[in-house]
Amino acid sequence: MSTPDETFHKRVKDALKDEQLQNALDIGTGNLVSKRAKAFAAFAGIEDIRDRARLIRAHTLSQLDGYLAQFADSVEAAGGHVFWAKDAAEANDYALKLAQSKNVKRVVKSKSMVTEEIKLNHTLQEEGIQVVESDLGEFIIQLGNEAPSHIIAPAMHKTRYEVGEIFAEKLEIPYTDDPIELNNIARAHLRQIFLGADMGISGANFGVAEDGSICLVTNEGNGRLTTTTPRIHMALMGMERIVPTIDDLSVMLQLLGRSATGQKLSVYTNIVTGPRRADEEDGPEELHVVILDNGRSDLLGSNLSEMLYCIRCGACLNHCPVYQRIGGHAYGSVYTGPMGSVLTPGLQGLDEWSELPHACSLCGKCEEVCPVRIDLPDMLLKLRNAGDKAGKSPLWLKGGVQFYRAVAQRPSLYRMGLKAGSAATRLLASNGWIQKLPAPLSGWTDHRAFPAMAEKSFHQLWEERKKSR
Numbered sequence: 001m002s003t004p005d006e007t008f009h010k011r012v013k014d015a016l017k018d019e020q021l022q023n024a025l026d027i028g029t030g031n032l033v034s035k036r037a038k039a040f041a042a043f044a045g046i047e048d049i050r051d052r053a054r055l056i057r058a059h060t061l062s063q064l065d066g067y068l069a070q071f072a073d074s075v076e077a078a079g080g081h082v083f084w085a086k087d088a089a090e091a092n093d094y095a096l097k098l099a100q101s102k103n104v105k106r107v108v109k110s111k112s113m114v115t116e117e118i119k120l121n122h123t124l125q126e127e128g129i130q131v132v133e134s135d136l137g138e139f140i141i142q143l144g145n146e147a148p149s150h151i152i153a154p155a156m157h158k159t160r161y162e163v164g165e166i167f168a169e170k171l172e173i174p175y176t177d178d179p180i181e182l183n184n185i186a187r188a189h190l191r192q193i194f195l196g197a198d199m200g201i202s203g204a205n206f207g208v209a210e211d212g213s214i215c216l217v218t219n220e221g222n223g224r225l226t227t228t229t230p231r232i233h234m235a236l237m238g239m240e241r242i243v244p245t246i247d248d249l250s251v252m253l254q255l256l257g258r259s260a261t262g263q264k265l266s267v268y269t270n271i272v273t274g275p276r277r278a279d280e281e282d283g284p285e286e287l288h289v290v291i292l293d294n295g296r297s298d299l300l301g302s303n304l305s306e307m308l309y310c311i312r313c314g315a316c317l318n319h320c321p322v323y324q325r326i327g328g329h330a331y332g333s334v335y336t337g338p339m340g341s342v343l344t345p346g347l348q349g350l351d352e353w354s355e356l357p358h359a360c361s362l363c364g365k366c367e368e369v370c371p372v373r374i375d376l377p378d379m380l381l382k383l384r385n386a387g388d389k390a391g392k393s394p395l396w397l398k399g400g401v402q403f404y405r406a407v408a409q410r411p412s413l414y415r416m417g418l419k420a421g422s423a424a425t426r427l428l429a430s431n432g433w434i435q436k437l438p439a440p441l442s443g444w445t446d447h448r449a450f451p452a453m454a455e456k457s458f459h460q461l462w463e464e465r466k467k468s469r
């Protein structure tokens with residue numbers, strides 16, 4: 001991961017002004033939110049499954065070293081090779097040397113956020129190896145020379161019209177914005193890529209300790225083709241993605257599809273155990289599993305360790321009112337939305353990422369929808385606190401909080417301030433005297449009407465309600 005050139009503030013402003021992006025986000029997140037809601041409503045036992053999944057994640061991470069060792073032994077017993085990568089450089093180096101030693105000219109990839117995290121494509125391409133993304137969303141953004149903006153829907157920020165333009169320009173075909181035609185064009189193009197690929201690189205949704213299997217969950221056949229057609233398959237897996245048993249995997253799968261896309265199960269659930277055996281017709285000659293740390297060990301020992309429970313479903317992104325408005329690119333990191341605002345500074349430190357934990361209204365929706373009930377708001381607050389202690393809070397925020405603390409500690413002053421603020425803002429807003437606030441408060445009214453405070457505070461309403469009872 002690297003920090004982008006523009007400031008977070010500038011990226012957010014640009015995103016809010018981008019009408020095309022706003023439309024794409026409305027459609028993309030809206031669809032996924034309603035599909036998840038329907039899938040959860042239709043599954044009576046879902047809350048019990050969520051509890052069970054959380055217990056499995058907690059148990060696995062409490063004994064991660066043991067389960068990782070068991071997983072590695074199982075992969076090798078099934079005929080695969082295992083490499084432990086301490087960081088991005090080691091993982092990239094292993095992939096590059098493997099490709100070069102096997103005379104690989106073309107790599108085909110299925111969607112993998114962890115390969116984005118270490119910038120694997122860049123490493124291979126710099127050495128003259130062709131890398132082609134085969135997930136439709138990833139294929140679109142690779143052609144458009146962009147980064148993914150969502151962990152499960154990488155091209156969520158694109159409308160079909162934009163996709164039509166990219167295909168016409170980069171594939172040199174007549175323009176179309178018909179989704180079925182676009183899909184067929186990508187399919188035909190990628191089929192030839194698969195047939196000529198020497199190496200397939202995938203991520204791993206889960207690794208199963210008891211038998212060394214890798215589980216890949218996709219909605220396109222590309223994951224299966226990536227792992228079976230080329231002569232070498234390399235899977236890059238974050239070290240936290242372990243489940244102890246196949247039974248535990250089935251618990252996770254019941255949640256992953258429903259939380260991500262509202263499906264009971266994704267269209268393809270691939271379980272890969274070792275390379276092709278002597279009596280099998282399909283599959284790679286070699287399987288290499290790279291287990292990546294890249295900051296995860298430190299995270300495990302920190303007060304953010306719960307972040308490693310994440311199964312990358314994307315539900316917290318889809319439901320986040322901030323993500324819904326600014327999209328993924330504004331975050332500037334590979335991992336976006338609430339989970340990215342914790343994971344990125346958790347893995348990379350706060351030096352470059354101290355603004356991300358502030359990209360949150362603390363509404364709590366992310367925790368509510370997270371299938372494994374990760375307390376994201378609590379971790380965002382911890383990160384804000386750590387950033388403040390490290391001197392990362394902006395002056396205006398420090399001053400504002402100090403002012404609020406001084407007033408809130410004096411109840412009569414607080415009540416007086418509320419009454420005066422309510423009366424003044426209602427007067428100004430109702431007469432239309434103020435539409436926009438002046439700097440430095442102008443950000444509040446750039447994209448919304450001037451907010452009048454409610455006539456009665458929550459405290460007053462609460463007191464009245466108690467009395468009326």
Ligand code: SF4
Binds near residue numbers: 310313316339366
């Ligand atoms: S934090 Fe929870 S909701 Fe967000 S991607 Fe991870 S598992 Fe899904």
